[in-house]
Amino acid sequence: MKVNTIKNEKLGESYYEIKHPSGLTILVMCKPDYACTHAVFATKYGSIDTKIEENGVYREIPNGTAHFLEHKLFESEDIDAFERFAKTGAEANAFTSFDRTAYIFTCSDNFRQNLEILLDFVQSPYFTEETVKKEQGIIGQEIRMYKDVAGWEVMFNLLGALYHEHPVKVDIAGTVESIAEITAETLYGCYRNFYDLNNMLLAVAGSATLEDVLEVADRVLKKAGGKPANREFIREPATPVCRYIEEKLPVNVPRFMLGFKEDIKTPERSLKETVCVEIIHDVIAGKSSPLYKRMLEEGLINTGFSNEYFTGFGFACSFFGGDSNNPGKAAEEIRAEVQKFKQRGIGEKEFERARRKLYGRLVMMYDDVEEIAQNLVDAYLNGDGLFEEIEICAGLTVDDVNENLKEVLCDDNSALSVIMPLKGE
Amino acid sequence: MNEVKQVRIAEGADVCFVTANRFKTGKAHITMAMPLDGDIAAKAVLPFILRRSCRKYPDFTSLNGYLDELYGATLQAGVEKLGEAQLIKMSVGAIDDRFALDGGSVAEAAVGLLFDLFFDPKLENGMFTKADVDIEKRLLAERMMSELDDKRIYAQQKCVELMCGEEAFGKNRYGTLAEIESLTPERVYDAWQSVLKTAVIRIVAVGSSDTAEIEKMLVDRFTGIERSPSKITTKFIKKAEKVNYFSEEQPVKQGKLVMGFRTGMGAKEDYTSAMTVMSDIFGGGIYSKLFLNVREKMSLCYYCSSRLIREKGIMIVQSGIETKNEEKARNAILEQLDAMKSGDFKEETLKASLLSLNETLRAYGDSPDDICAWYSAQLLDEKLKTPEERAAEFNAVTFDEVADAARKITLDTVFMLTGTEAGGNEG
Structure with missing residues (x-):
């Protein structure tokens, strides 16, 4: 078993990368002067994985299955994972996103015992028709809850307006109808396909040592026989489904999200592209941009206005949004500003300011063991090393950014999603 | 956890230092406690007005540009409730000096900026400007409304408001919408003065910075301010008589x-x-x-x-x-x-x-x-x-x-x- 050490002198940090004989990749960053350790056991299986590949043929599975499976994995034939963690005091949880399912815990004591529980319960599926039924009630309420959250609705409506085919437009938890189709057999099938250790990753950051991690891994990991699951690259049309979508909810303040979809030819964005877009966003719409000041003074936004580069396997878009008393006018101003920058390019000074900010924020990230572990997972799933982002940021030039600006933020590929208050309620 | 050193700065104002070298970020928080009554809206808008600008960086864009130059230093303002105290909060965070690309002290500059914002705001003819107050009162009203758009928060606040209707705790920490809409520069200025003089104030600083330097900055800032801290009490009701x-x-x-x-x-x-x-x-x-x-x-x-x-x-x-x-x-x-x-x-x-x-x-x-x-x-x-x-x-x-x-x-x-x-x- 080979242990690679990856170091960054400037940050004074290092981590280990191990390809375990079981097939699992393990990443460990030791922070001996911290009290806590955060561990993430993740699989490359999220809400966008709506199909299972069998001999080159893709078969559909119900929407929301990844999330449903995440809930059910905590149960076992004898003692549930939550009960086991209650005995150690660890704070354990799990989440499902577009491209992954992650099982996590944080603890300061009993690390080995906690890691053993984590690795063991995720490797021990136990589903019955009865327990599946019970979960449909709990998840049904989770789905309902999000339907009342304006920030959630505005984003999924936007994804629906932008994407024709890609499953990123599907709600992570599915719908009450789609989860009703899930059976114990569905869950076992998905488990076999996506929970192979070759498709998974363990990331640990904090006070635990490499010996702690490996001792438990050697003992508890069961050798995997399979291979990583394949994802189908769905090539989307460049243009959106529609340019505008609106929903009415019982809220006081209207909300909007403007999205620019990228016409991508390969499924994943490189780290350099991501860093470039983040800087572009900050120059155009960050807190010290002229656009931000102008819209704030004109009453078009408030300090909740933000932006995000939203990417994953087969999708990439730029989001700008927040509260607004005039979403149409706000979107118009953002679109005009984007056009202006696309024509004139980004200046050296603007670039340098945004780059310094990004650099500082990347340094700050290394204070938080949870963020480090999550970033180890992010970087690995993207095929990058953890320290590459800060190195790219330090070496980036304004020409790199202007080159990238030509490829992104095309007005023809944009759509606006708006939540308006229900009147007369 | 590292040891804490508590130093009295003025009547009802102190600073707590926690010196730690393991972090890459230094942080400083100022918290000011006032009774949850009087001109609640004016006190609530205050940290946001102060976070906008100061004499040295007199507009929102120049201030935020300076923060970016300080390697993305973070600056936050907020209002909270602690029993029946209204807490007015401001905080700053910055990378430790050893990570600066071109030398220079980032942390000290950031802490200095926080004190500038709080003690030396942008005033015209000794008064906050109407333009600044108008923007911030709109933002405060939207902050309050937008928070209540979260039905979980709405329902919880509603329960507290109904349960503690006769107690100060039942009040919204931002005041009422009408109180916010009627805000004037004069009321905000008065709130600032009364916070300087009567709030119970604590500064907490964490990081590897020179604590003596920060202590000196603070003592200087408080010199000349006549302090008489408010007594803050909370009403407790032991038992519910009926549901x-x-x-x-x-x-x-x-x-x-x-x-x-x-x-x-x-x-x-x-x-x-x-x-x-x-x-x-x-x-x-x-x-x-x-x-x-x-x-x-x-x-x-x-x-x-x-x-x-x-x-x-x-x-x-x-x-x-x-x-x-x-x-x-x-x-x-x-x-x-x-x-x-x-x-x-x-x-x-x-x-x-x-x-x-x-x-x-x-x-x-x-x-x-x-x-x-x-x-x-x-x-x-x-x-x-x-x-x-x-x-x-x-x-x-x-x-x-x-x-x-x-x-x-x-x-x-x-x-x-x-x-x-x-x-x-x-x-």
């Missing part, structure tokens, strides 16, 4: 049930650690009665939890449920409380709760922000307590003390936000 029930209909997909309880505290001093443990076993973690029964066994909800607000002596239970299950959920919650009262909970659940509380406390030392928050929250207490000292208090709590604490609890107010047919009940 008040309220409901409201909105076209939402999920109903929200909120139950407010009195916890038998007649004063701040009546607080016992057993009450925190009791609330945690009842509805805190994944081992709690509410999680295991109302969610896991009965499948009624995705969340059902309880939270003790010790500074006010009340406990709040919340759950998101199907409207038609309201009675079932309410009865189930009260049944679990009765079980707590009769000592019907497991010794091992008490153990689980103590382990979890200990874990939470140990985590504070791993984050500069959490360390700041820990000592800031104690600004009205006689003596500073470390997380370790709090942990020792929890660990001394016995099974019988938890059951005793449960027996002091009485239900005061129930608020139910119900979904209408238009919004939900399909599927």
